Amino acid sequence: MTSEPILFVDDEDHLRLAARQTLQLEDLEPVCFADAASALAHVARDFPGILVTDIRMPGMDGLELMRRTLEIDPEFPVILVTGHGDVELAVQSMRDGAYDFLEKPYEPSRLVSTVRRALDKRRLTLENRALRRQVGARDVIESRITGRSEPMVRLRQQIRAIAATEADVLIQGATGTGKEVAARALHRASARSGKPFVHINCAALPADLIESELFGHEAGAFPGATRARFGKFEYARGGTVFLDEIESMTQPVQAKLLHAIQNRTVTRLGSNDPVELDVRFIAASKRDLEAAAARGEFRADLLYRLNVVTIRIPDLEERREDIPRLFTQLVTEAAARYKLPVPEIPGAVLTSVAARRWPGNVRELRNAADRFALGLDLDLGPAPAGAAGTTLAERMAEHEKSLIAAALTPHGGSLKDTYESLGLSRKALYEKMLKHGLSREDFGDGA
Structure with missing residues (x-):
């Protein structure tokens, strides 16, 4: 049949x-x-x-x-x-x-x-419908998760695969890497995209109100509760709950969160009646939760519930060739936000941006792009010591790669303009691009 x-x-x-x-x-x-x-x-x-x-x-x-x-x-x-x-x-x-x-x-x-x-x-x-969802998911992810480096290509592939499932997700990454951006892209590419995306900053919730905020309460549940109120979990019905900085939750709240994730129900404060949840949970942390669980600082059983799938967002240091293009994009966005014309970015600025370390990751780079769009001095200073590689040769190779990427960006991938600006022959530039895995198609259609 x-x-x-x-x-x-x-x-x-x-x-x-x-x-x-x-x-x-x-x-x-x-x-x-x-x-x-x-x-x-x-x-x-x-x-x-x-x-x-x-x-x-x-x-x-x-x-x-x-x-x-x-x-x-x-x-x-x-x-x-x-x-x-x-x-x-x-x-x-x-x-x-x-x-x-x-x-x-x-x-x-x-x-x-x-x-x-x-x-x-x-x-x-x-x-x-399935084909439209695939194309739509690809467009959503490509527009939100930019970058041509290998770590970012892998990240987009991972998000695209996970979006088609109902699995709960744990996103880990350093401050400023874009964990919320990844969570929103995952939601927008999923079948839940038409429903709410509820962002909960666990570190910002008042300790005495966190349970009411998450699970809701009935009238009279505590002093000042004059009427019943939906919690954020109920409000997200059909959609996605994003628990940012989940490591800041206290152990008692972690226990209640575990119950909600396991049973897909919540019980409002002051009530005995469970409310069914139809949500997907995405949690994010800048800390290593496995290490925190080993130290008893985070519930291991909650970690195992959350990390059905784990996504790691790479630091900018791991994808340095993306920095010139990303800076250009952020300057364009900043100019639009401030209702200013998009300024021309000199090659020397892109070279300096590419050579510099960005410990604050994309958030720090965005602040620099905002200042540039506003016409303020960047004051980048000399590139800090200590590159991604562990040997001098590795550091020099990484620096050379970022400089070539910085030169390709303003020239739209044009090899002639790039090798002339770098003082190289066409053959030398081609060999170096091949060595570093750079493709002119990633920077434009220039010949």
Whole structure:
């Protein structure tokens, strides 16, 4: 049999039996119901099958079932089964979204052919949706997670793969690397993108109010609670909860968070009734939580619940070739934010930016870009000692790579302009780019 169910609804036993036998003989998968409400419980936006329903039924009739089904998914194929006097009604229903109708008594072959056509349509609809989601996720991730270095390419691939799942995620990275940016990209590329993204800075929540903020409370739960209030977890229903700086949570709150993640329920303060949660949890930390758990500073069981998937955001030091292009992008964004023309960035500035260390990572680089867009001196000073490599040769190679990237950026990848500005031959520049894994296509379309 196929794995594409046919929801068949009719309140008459013999008609359900006949339909089941007819469809099963054709290797189709009927799921029969005597009432509309039971069938409606199976309808979902990405349900792979179709609906065949009689119009005249006690309680919820077929037209109401169709209306509710199309509210869930306007492209859901609904086939109506009509009596002799309902043909005009069925025709009107097709204008309202029905896929087709069958008039009783119908030939078994007519039922089969109509069902097969509807299943083909449903299959094509779902395939197109999946393709649109893939393209959309790629666009969202590429626009938010920029950089052509190998660590950033791997990061985008990882986020793209995780976004398609419902797994909870732990994001780790130093201050300023862009953990929130990665979390938002993951949310936007997921099936939850149309629902809330609730950012909770755990370090900023008052200790005496953190439980109320997260889990909500009933009226009278504590002095000043004059009315019931949703917590942030409930507010995020259907969406994503981002727990930033989760390492700052106290152990008692960690225990309650563990319960919420394990059971996907919360209980408001002052209540005994659990509230079901439909959320995805993304946690972020600048600390090594495994080491913190080993020291007893963070609950190990909570860590194991959170790190179903772990994403590590690289420091700028690990992707130095991205710095010139990233600085250029941040200057453009800053100019737009301050409603100023985008200033030209001299090659010497990009070279200095590329050579400098940025312990504050992207956040520090963004501040420098803001100052440049505002026309203020950067005062970059000499590049601090101590590069990513451990030997002099490694440090020199990393420095050379960043200088070449800085020269390629303002010239849009043009090799001629770049080797002339660096005082190299075309062959020497090409060999150095090959050595460092740089491609002119990553900097523009210049020849």
